Amino acid sequence: MLKKLALAGVVSLMGTTAWSACAFENQTEVKMLSAGFEAWKAVADAMSECGNVQAELDQEFRTKQPAAFEANPSLYHIGGVSNGTLTPLLNAGTIRPLDDLVEKYGQNLQPNQLIRIDGKIMAIAMMVNTQHLMYREDLLAENGIEVPTTWDEVYAAAAKLKEAGIEVPLGATMKSGWNLAQEFVNMYPGHGGTFFADDNSAVVNNEAGMAALETMKAALDYTDPEVLVSDSTYVQQQFQQGKIAMANLWASRGGAMNDEAESQVVGKVKSASAPLAMDGGAPATTLWWDGIVIAANISDEEADAAFRVAMEGLDEEMVKGANDAAIWLVKGYEPTEMAQGAIATATANPAPPAYPSTVRMGLMHTALGNELPAYLTGERDAAATLAAIEEAYSTSAKEAGILE
Amino acid sequence: MNKKTFAAFVGPSVFMMFIFIALPLVSVFFESFKITQPIVEQQEVETCTPGFIGQTCVTEVKTVPVLDENGKTVTQTEWVGLQSYRNVLQLDKVGDAISSGNWGDILQIDFWKALRFTLMFTLLTLPLVLVVGLSLALAVNNAVRAVRGPVIFISLLPFIITPVIGSLAIYWLFVGDGILTSLLERWTQTNISMFAQAWTIELLMYFFRVWNNAPFAFVIFYAGLQTVNMDTLESAVIDGASRWERLRHVIIPHLMPLIIFISIIHLMDVYRVFEEIVGFRSQAHVISLQWLTYDFLVPDDAGNRAISRASASAMLTMIGIVILLIWPLRRTWLDHKGGAH
Numbered sequence: 049m050l051k052k053l054a055l056a057g058v059v060s061l062m063g064t065t066a067w068s069a070c071a072f073e074n075q076t077e078v079k080m081l082s083a084g085f086e087a088w089k090a091v092a093d094a095m096s097e098c099g100n101v102q103a104e105l106d107q108e109f110r111t112k113q114p115a116a117f118e119a120n121p122s123l124y125h126i127g128g129v130s131n132g133t134l135t136p137l138l139n140a141g142t143i144r145p146l147d148d149l150v151e152k153y154g155q156n157l158q159p160n161q162l163i164r165i166d167g168k169i170m171a172i173a174m175m176v177n178t179q180h181l182m183y184r185e186d187l188l189a190e191n192g193i194e195v196p197t198t199w200d201e202v203y204a205a206a207a208k209l210k211e212a213g214i215e216v217p218l219g220a221t222m223k224s225g226w227n228l229a230q231e232f233v234n235m236y237p238g239h240g241g242t243f244f245a246d247d248n249s250a251v252v253n254n255e256a257g258m259a260a261l262e263t264m265k266a267a268l269d270y271t272d273p274e275v276l277v278s279d280s281t282y283v284q285q286q287f288q289q290g291k292i293a294m295a296n297l298w299a300s301r302g303g304a305m306n307d308e309a310e311s312q313v314v315g316k317v318k319s320a321s322a323p324l325a326m327d328g329g330a331p332a333t334t335l336w337w338d339g340i341v342i343a344a345n346i347s348d349e350e351a352d353a354a355f356r357v358a359m360e361g362l363d364e365e366m367v368k369g370a371n372d373a374a375i376w377l378v379k380g381y382e383p384t385e386m387a388q389g390a391i392a393t394a395t396a397n398p399a400p401p402a403y404p405s406t407v408r409m410g411l412m413h414t415a416l417g418n419e420l421p422a423y424l425t426g427e428r429d430a431a432a433t434l435a436a437i438e439e440a441y442s443t444s445a446k447e448a449g450i451l452e
Numbered sequence: 453m454n455k456k457t458f459a460a461f462v463g464p465s466v467f468m469m470f471i472f473i474a475l476p477l478v479s480v481f482f483e484s485f486k487i488t489q490p491i492v493e494q495q496e497v498e499t500c501t502p503g504f505i506g507q508t509c510v511t512e513v514k515t516v517p518v519l520d521e522n523g524k525t526v527t528q529t530e531w532v533g534l535q536s537y538r539n540v541l542q543l544d545k546v547g548d549a550i551s552s553g554n555w556g557d558i559l560q561i562d563f564w565k566a567l568r569f570t571l572m573f574t575l576l577t578l579p580l581v582l583v584v585g586l587s588l589a590l591a592v593n594n595a596v597r598a599v600r601g602p603v604i605f606i607s608l609l610p611f612i613i614t615p616v617i618g619s620l621a622i623y624w625l626f627v628g629d630g631i632l633t634s635l636l637e638r639w640t641q642t643n644i645s646m647f648a649q650a651w652t653i654e655l656l657m658y659f660f661r662v663w664n665n666a667p668f669a670f671v672i673f674y675a676g677l678q679t680v681n682m683d684t685l686e687s688a689v690i691d692g693a694s695r696w697e698r699l700r701h702v703i704i705p706h707l708m709p710l711i712i713f714i715s716i717i718h719l720m721d722v723y724r725v726f727e728e729i730v731g732f733r734s735q736a737h738v739i740s741l742q743w744l745t746y747d748f749l750v751p752d753d754a755g756n757r758a759i760s761r762a763s764a765s766a767m768l769t770m771i772g773i774v775i776l777l778i779w780p781l782r783r784t785w786l787d788h789k790g791g792a793h
Contacts, residue, residue: 136755141523160502224736273648276736402501410754421736449489
């Protein structure tokens with residue numbers, strides 16, 4: 049997912065990055081590999097203040113990280129991860145528990161930031177992200193439309209906007225592959241579905257699955273015809289160019305809407321909670337976080353230095369300098385107006401689930417990404433598509449050895 | 453050339469080919485019959501996620517790989533015979549589709565969908581590239597000497613552009629808000645979406661590949677045209693052969709070995725079509741065999757890759773190329789044998 053967010057790097061708020069001095073002089077060489085979006089740039093800059101820090105901000109980090117951390121000694125000391133990309137590192141045992149380091153140097157961390165897995169602190173979160181509704185306040189007001197709270201309302205609003213002459217009222221991150229699969233991962237639990245049975249087999253061929261597919265397909269009446277190639281960046285640009293009025297888009301893209309250098313709709317885009325898929329359900333979306341991990345295959349001294357440097361990168365001054373770059377979990381963050389949607393989403397009751405990153409979910413995500421397009425292009429009906437998803441998943445799960 | 457000199461010249465190349473082509477190929481061949489899996493166990497794990505007020509923690513049973521005392525994942529490798537090939541080919545589904553009479557269903561299976569496109573793409577672009585390349589070569593050959601240089605340079609340009617870059621350029625020109633699309637839309641007053649349906653995407657792919665590969669054929673043909681026997685041509689003119697007859701009976705037979713050569717290179721090259729799929733983001737509508745292999749290999753967020761199926765798919769791609777090449781190779785061989793006597 050970071051890859052998608054990464055392109056949000058366009059959110060250029062760099063001018064405001066604080067250049068605070070580091071509290072200590074770092075003597076040990078520290079290397080970091082993370083995604084390259086704006087928030088990471090701010091963090092990397094703040095870390096560099098301490099000296100001897102090499103930060104590699106790379107969009108392909110998620111393919112590189114597992115192998116790089118498996119080397120002994122590890123090629124990087126600090127890794128930037130999200131809850132989606134943490135799993136391979138955790139499973140391979142290439143990142144270390146941080147409890148003692150947090151005790152030594154983590155006085156400024158919020159309890160919220162400590163990612164505990166089985167009681168041990170394995171990562172420090174710095175920001176949260178989620179897909180939520182972004183909309184053109186002016187267009188909705190002009191047409192007398194209330195801010196939609198459910199997908200039915202979104203489509204009703206879209207229909208009204210289309211009648212009012214807006215050709216493409218809706219944007220959607222439905223690029224076939226990862227993005228499209230993520231849409232289903234949002235929509236299916238939103239309809240009350242669960243992905244797996246206890247024995248790791250897939251169970252998506254049910255009513256919730258059908259409902260999720262129907263809700264997704266309903267969007268096609270209001271989106272660009274080329275929606276199956278449209279990723280987060282494309283939707284962001286559609287917003288910036290004033291082409292669309294609504295989209296369920298990543299919170300990390302919010303800053304770009306008010307970037308005067310790129311956006312023609314500065315101040316007109318607002319955010320609200322992710323729409324509900326069914327009454328009484330959770331918003332149809334997933335919660336994500338980004339943060340740092342420390343490699344296991346390095347000496348304790350190096351880990352010590354790396355963690356101290358990371359703490360400097362995640363301090364209050366950094367956040368003050370880059371307040372709009374992300375929805376920070378770090379002390380000192382002042383939520384912007386654009387952050388309201390994400391906050392409403394995360395505090396909804398019932399709350400949406402965190403992205404369920406596991407080995408089987410990785411396989412499921414791939415199966416979804418490959419099988420869903422045939423349904424949306426009309427080549428295959430809903431039931432056959434759900435059956436195909438289960439089948440594709442079971443083939444790869446057997447190959448991966450997690451299903452008998 | 454004596455044997456020693458020959459060996460000295462060929463040796464390094466053979467050595468490199470052995471290391472970088474033969475060995476990986478053998479390894480992929482064996483890999484396609486094996487499956488390597490981590491040993492996994494069920495573990496109850498509590499995972500916490502930050503929210504805005506506090507954290508939400510969920511306890512769930514996760515399947516996680518077992519680590520040995522050195523912290524390495526424990527894996528086991530099993531010989532599974534043709535299982536990976538079965539997983540890729542999905543012959544049972546093909547059988548179902550045939551017995552139920554829904555032939556179209558076959559094309560919903562990834563491998564067959566990819567094969568359909570790959571074969572069609574390879575076989576349709578071949579004559580197009582040959583015709584365009586030969587026409588360019590003839591045109592340049594008959595052009596005034598002064599303009600030949602610039603014309604050759606311009607014709608070669610598409611060939612210089614890396615296919616990935618070229619396909620991205622085409623994508624950006626023709627996507628919904630691309631320059632060309634916007635121009636065409638203003639002109640025709642209709643909404644044009646080149647990437648919304650399979651046939652327009654495929655059309656662009658054909659166009660791109662011919663545009664990209666024709667210069668190669670052109671250069672080879674142009675060189676070949678310089679060696680056409682002038683006496684034969686002149687006597688053909690004296691005998692009253694028309695331009696077309698000269699082309700048909702003198703030039704093309706003379707260029708035949710080159711036509712076969714270009715065909716072989718083209719078949720090998722285009723059967724591995726990949727850049728267009730990635731560049732045009734066409735996965736929803738059109739996929740190729742090479743892309744399928746790539747898709748198996750790319751790790752997902754949880755770090756899984758389907759190495760065995762990727763190997764099987766790579767072997768199948770290679771078998772496909774070999775089958776395609778049998779005819780032209782056999783012909784070259786026969787020509788060669790004929791020429792030797």
